Amino acid sequence: MSTTLEHTHEEHTHELAPHIRIGRARAGVLMLILSDTMSILAILAAGGYLNALNTENAFRASGDHAAGFVPGLLLAIALVVSGLGYYLWARTTRKNGGNGLPLFFILSLVFMLVALVGQTWVSLTLNRDYVSPYSAYESVITLISWFTAVHLLLAVIIGVLLLGRITRNRVKVVGLNYVPEVVGYWWFYTIIGSILLWLFSLVI
Amino acid sequence: MTQVSVTTEVKRPGIIHRLFPSVVSGILLGIVGAVVFNVITNAITQDNNQDATVVFSYVGWILFFFVGIGAFNGVWKWGFGRAEATTAEELELAGKDQGLWRYFRYTTDHKVVGMQYLATTLFLFFLGSLGAFMIRLEQSQPGALFFNPSTYNTIVGMHGILMIVASIIMISGPFGNFVLPIMIGARDMAFPRLNALSYWLIFSIIPVFFSTIFLGGFQTGWTGYAPLSVQTLTPGMDAYSITIIVFAVSTTLAALNIITTVMVLRTRGMTWGRLPIFVWGVILSVLLGLTAFPTFLMSQVMVLMDRVFQTSFFIAAYGGNNWLYEHLFWFMGHPEVYVIALPSMAVAAEITSVFSRKTVYGRRMLLGSLITICILSVVVWGHHLYTSGSATALNAAYMLDTELISIPTGFFFLALIGTFWRGKVWVTVPVLFIAGMLVNFVIGGITGIYLADLPTDEILHGGMFVTAHFHFTLVGSMVFGFFAAFYYWFPKMVGKRLNPRLGTLHFWLFMIGFNGTFLSLFFAGLQGEPRWSANVAPPFATANLIASLFAILIAASVFVTIYNVIITLRSGERADANEWGGKTLEWSVPTPVPLENFEHLPVVTSTPYDYGTPEPHPSDAEGALEPAPLLPQEES
Numbered sequence: 034m035s036t037t038l039e040h041t042h043e044e045h046t047h048e049l050a051p052h053i054r055i056g057r058a059r060a061g062v063l064m065l066i067l068s069d070t071m072s073i074l075a076i077l078a079a080g081g082y083l084n085a086l087n088t089e090n091a092f093r094a095s096g097d098h099a100a101g102f103v104p105g106l107l108l109a110i111a112l113v114v115s116g117l118g119y120y121l122w123a124r125t126t127r128k129n130g131g132n133g134l135p136l137f138f139i140l141s142l143v144f145m146l147v148a149l150v151g152q153t154w155v156s157l158t159l160n161r162d163y164v165s166p167y168s169a170y171e172s173v174i175t176l177i178s179w180f181t182a183v184h185l186l187l188a189v190i191i192g193v194l195l196l197g198r199i200t201r202n203r204v205k206v207v208g209l210n211y212v213p214e215v216v217g218y219w220w221f222y223t224i225i226g227s228i229l230l231w232l233f234s235l236v237i
Numbered sequence: 238m239t240q241v242s243v244t245t246e247v248k249r250p251g252i253i254h255r256l257f258p259s260v261v262s263g264i265l266l267g268i269v270g271a272v273v274f275n276v277i278t279n280a281i282t283q284d285n286n287q288d289a290t291v292v293f294s295y296v297g298w299i300l301f302f303f304v305g306i307g308a309f310n311g312v313w314k315w316g317f318g319r320a321e322a323t324t325a326e327e328l329e330l331a332g333k334d335q336g337l338w339r340y341f342r343y344t345t346d347h348k349v350v351g352m353q354y355l356a357t358t359l360f361l362f363f364l365g366s367l368g369a370f371m372i373r374l375e376q377s378q379p380g381a382l383f384f385n386p387s388t389y390n391t392i393v394g395m396h397g398i399l400m401i402v403a404s405i406i407m408i409s410g411p412f413g414n415f416v417l418p419i420m421i422g423a424r425d426m427a428f429p430r431l432n433a434l435s436y437w438l439i440f441s442i443i444p445v446f447f448s449t450i451f452l453g454g455f456q457t458g459w460t461g462y463a464p465l466s467v468q469t470l471t472p473g474m475d476a477y478s479i480t481i482i483v484f485a486v487s488t489t490l491a492a493l494n495i496i497t498t499v500m501v502l503r504t505r506g507m508t509w510g511r512l513p514i515f516v517w518g519v520i521l522s523v524l525l526g527l528t529a530f531p532t533f534l535m536s537q538v539m540v541l542m543d544r545v546f547q548t549s550f551f552i553a554a555y556g557g558n559n560w561l562y563e564h565l566f567w568f569m570g571h572p573e574v575y576v577i578a579l580p581s582m583a584v585a586a587e588i589t590s591v592f593s594r595k596t597v598y599g600r601r602m603l604l605g606s607l608i609t610i611c612i613l614s615v616v617v618w619g620h621h622l623y624t625s626g627s628a629t630a631l632n633a634a635y636m637l638d639t640e641l642i643s644i645p646t647g648f649f650f651l652a653l654i655g656t657f658w659r660g661k662v663w664v665t666v667p668v669l670f671i672a673g674m675l676v677n678f679v680i681g682g683i684t685g686i687y688l689a690d691l692p693t694d695e696i697l698h699g700g701m702f703v704t705a706h707f708h709f710t711l712v713g714s715m716v717f718g719f720f721a722a723f724y725y726w727f728p729k730m731v732g733k734r735l736n737p738r739l740g741t742l743h744f745w746l747f748m749i750g751f752n753g754t755f756l757s758l759f760f761a762g763l764q765g766e767p768r769w770s771a772n773v774a775p776p777f778a779t780a781n782l783i784a785s786l787f788a789i790l791i792a793a794s795v796f797v798t799i800y801n802v803i804i805t806l807r808s809g810e811r812a813d814a815n816e817w818g819g820k821t822l823e824w825s826v827p828t829p830v831p832l833e834n835f836e837h838l839p840v841v842t843s844t845p846y847d848y849g850t851p852e853p854h855p856s857d858a859e860g861a862l863e864p865a866p867l868l869p870q871e872e873s
C-alpha cells in the first residue's frame with residue numbers, strides 16, 4: 034500500500050508550493066532571531082543588574098575599562114558598510130530576476146570578515162589587559178566581546194556558503210529566490226545586535 | 238563494538254555506505270574529535286586547567302559527532318553543491334527502504350524522529366527512576382546507609398535534571414514529532430534536517446551527562462545554583478553545564494521547527510480554529526520554551542566562564558552576585574514547568590474527548606486558559622526567590638500573579654470534567670491515567686497555592702513539602718498525562734496493541750505507590766524535614782519509611798511497563814488503523830504510516846470533535862464510526 038503511494042508521487046507532486054517555502058524560511062529565521070534576541074537580552078539584563086547591585090562595591094575596579102572607543106567605532110562602521118553592501122546586493126538581485134551584482138555581496142562579506150578579525154583582536158587585547166580573577170565589569174565586557182565575535186563568525190560562515198551558491202549560479206533557482214531576503218534578516222540582525230552590544234559596553 | 242565496525246568497514250566496502258554516515262561513524266569521529274581537542278587544550282593551557290580540558294574535549298566530541306553522523310552534509314551542499322537535493326535524495330535521507338537501520342542514521346522522517354524521541358524518553362525515565370529508588374533507599378532510615386553525602390547529592394541532582402529533561406521532551410518530542418504533522422495534514426515537518434539535528438543533539442549529550450559520575454559528580458542539585466556551581470572543584474559541573482547548553486539549543490531548534498510546521502504546513506481547511514487542542518498545547522509549550530531557554534543557556538555560559546576563564550559573574554568578592562544566577566535560572570525554570578504541563582494538559586483534553594465520544598467541553602475556554610497560563614508563566618519566576626532577599630518589594634506582585642494562574646488551571650478541570658459529564662465513557666488505560674492525573678493535579682495545584690503564598694512559603698520553602706508538591710504536579714499530573722498519550726498513540730506509532738491488563742496494573746501500582754510516597758513526604762514536610770539532606774533525621778523517620786515502602790509499588794509499575802512493551806513488541810496483537818475511533822487525522826492514515834503520510838492531502842471541513850449525539854459504545858472502535866470528515870484534495 035505504502036509503496037504504490039510513494040512510486041506514483043515520488044518525482045513531482047510532493048514538492049512544496051513556492052509560497053509555502055517562502056513562509057517556512059521566513060518563519061524559521063525570524064524565530065531563530067527571537068530566540069537569539071532573548072540571549073542578548075539576558076546579557077544586557079545581567080550586565081545592568083550586576084551594575085545596579087554593585088555587590089561589595091566591586092562591580093568595577095578602578096582602572097577597569099571597555100575596549101577602546103576608536104577600534105569599536107571602526108568595527109561598527111565596517112558592519113554598517115557590510116550591511117549596506119548586502120542590502121544593495123539583495124536589491125539588485127530582486128530587481129534583475131536573480132542576477133544581482135556579486136561585487137556588492139563580496140564587499141559585504143569582506144567587511145563582515147574584517148569585523149570578525151577586528152572583533153577577535155579586540156577580545157584578545159582585552160583579555161591581555163585584564164588581570165584574573167576578572168571583576169564583574171570585566172566579565173560582562175569579556176562576554177559581550179566574545180559573544181559578538183561568535184556571531185560575526187556565524188555570519189561569515191553563512192556568507193561563505195552563500196558565496197558558494199552565487200558562484201554556482203544557484204541564487205536564481207526557481208522557487209528559491211527568497212534566499213537573499215531571508216539570509217538578509219539574519220545578516221542585518223547580526224549587525225544591529227553587535228552594534229547594540231557595543232553601545233551597551235560603552236554605557237555600562 | 239566500535240572496533241568490530243572498523244574492521245567490517247575495511248573488509249566489506251559495501252557496508253561503508255551504511256555505516257557512514259550513521260551513528261556509528263558519528264561516535265567514532267566524535268571520540269577522535271574529543272581526543273584531538275583534549276590534546277590541543279592541554280598544550281595551550283600551561284597551568285593544567287582541568288575545566289578547560291573537559292569543556293573543550295566535549296566541544297570536540299559534539300562537533301565531530303555531527304560531522305560523523307552527516308549533519309553538515311546538507312549544509313555543505315546548500316553552499317557548495319551543484320544543485321538542490323532531488324526528491325529521490327530527500328527520500329533517501331528520510332530513510333526510504335532502510336529498514337530498522339534508519340533509526341540509527343541522521344534520518345529526517347518525522348516518524349523516525351518521533352520514535353527516537355520516544356525510545357530516548359523512556360530510557361531517560363528508566364534511569365531517572367533508578368535514581369529515585371536509590372534516593373528512597375537511602376532515605377528509608379535515619380543515618381547514612383549506602384552513600385556518602387556528596388554521592389547522594391549527585392544522585393539527587395542527576396535524578397532531577399534527567400527527569401526534567403525527559404519530561405520537557407516527553408510529549409513534544411515523541412508525539413509532537415510523530416503525530417502532530419499528521420494531525421495537521423502535513424507530509425513532514427517544515428525543516429526535516431533540523432528535526433533530525435534536534436534529536437541527535439540530545440543523543441550527543443547523554444554520554445556527556447553521564448560522564449559527570451566519573452568526573453566527581455556535581456553537588457548543586459538539578460538547579461546548578463551559583464556560586465556553589467562555580468566553586469565546585471570537580472569537573473563534573475562542567476559536564477552538567479555543557480549538557481544544559483546543548484539541550485537548550487536542541488529545544489530551540491525543535492521549537493522553531495514545530496511552530497513553523499503548524500504555521501505553514503496545515504492542510505486545506507485546517508484553520509487555526511479547527512486545530513486539534515493537542516496541537517495548540519504543543520505549540521504554546523514550545524513557544525514558551527523558545528523564549529525561556531536562551532537565558533538558561535546564557536546562565537550556563539556564564540558559569541563555564543567563571544569556572545574556566547576566572548570571570549566573576551557569580552563571585553561576590555569581585556562584584557558578581559548569586560541572585561543573577563537565580564533570576565536567569567528561574568526565568569527559565571518556572572516557564573519550564575508549563576513547557577512540561579501545557580502539552581500534557583492538551584493531550585488529556587484530546588483523549589478525554591475521544592473516549593467520551595463528545596466534543597471538548599468549552600474548547601475555546603480551554604484554549605484561552607492555556608494561552609493565559611502561557612503568558613502568566615513568564616512573569617511569576619520571582620516566587621522562587623521569596624526568601625532570597627533579592628526583590629522583596631516585588632514579592633506581593635509575584636504572589637498575586639502566581640495565584641492568578643490557578644484561575645485558568647481551574648478552567649482546565651472544568652473543561653475535562655465537562656467533557657466526561659454525561660458521556661458514556663469508554664474506560665481504557667489512557668482514561669485511567671487521565672482520571673489519575675485529575676486527582677493528583679488537584680493535590681499538586683492546591684498545595685502549590687500554599688507555596689505561592691508568602692507567609693506559608695516562609696515556613697515551607699526548602700522543605701519536603703516543596704518536593705512533594707512539584708512531584709504531584711510534574712509526575713502525578715504531567716507524567717500521568719504522558720502515559721495516557723503513550724497508551725493512546727502507541728498502537729498508531731508501533732502498530733501493536735499494548736496489553737490493557739498490564740496497562741491497568743501499571744496504572745494502579747503507579748497511582749497507589751505515587752500517592753503513598755508523596756503524601757507521606759507532604760507530612761514529612763509539614764513536620765519540617767528539609768530537602769536535599771542526605772540523612773533523614775529521627776523525627777521524620779516514620780514518614781520517610783512509609784514513603785520508601787510505597788516507592789516499591791512505583792518500582793514494580795516501572796517493571797510492569799517494561800515487560801508490557803517487550804511482550805507487545807515481540808508478540809503483541811496488531812492494532813487497527815483507527816484503534817480508538819478517533820477523528821483526528823492521524824487515525825485516518827494506514828498503520829504503519831506510509832513514508833509521506835498521505836496519498837492525497839486531506840481537506841478538513843470541521844473540528845475533529847464532531848461525535849454527534851453521545852451514544853458511544855466500545856464497538857464503535859471496530860470501524861463502525863463514520864470516517865473522519867475528509868475529502869480527497871486535488872494535488873496542486
Ligand SMILES: [Cu+2]
Pocket residue numbers: 570571574617618620621
Ligand atoms: Cu515557579
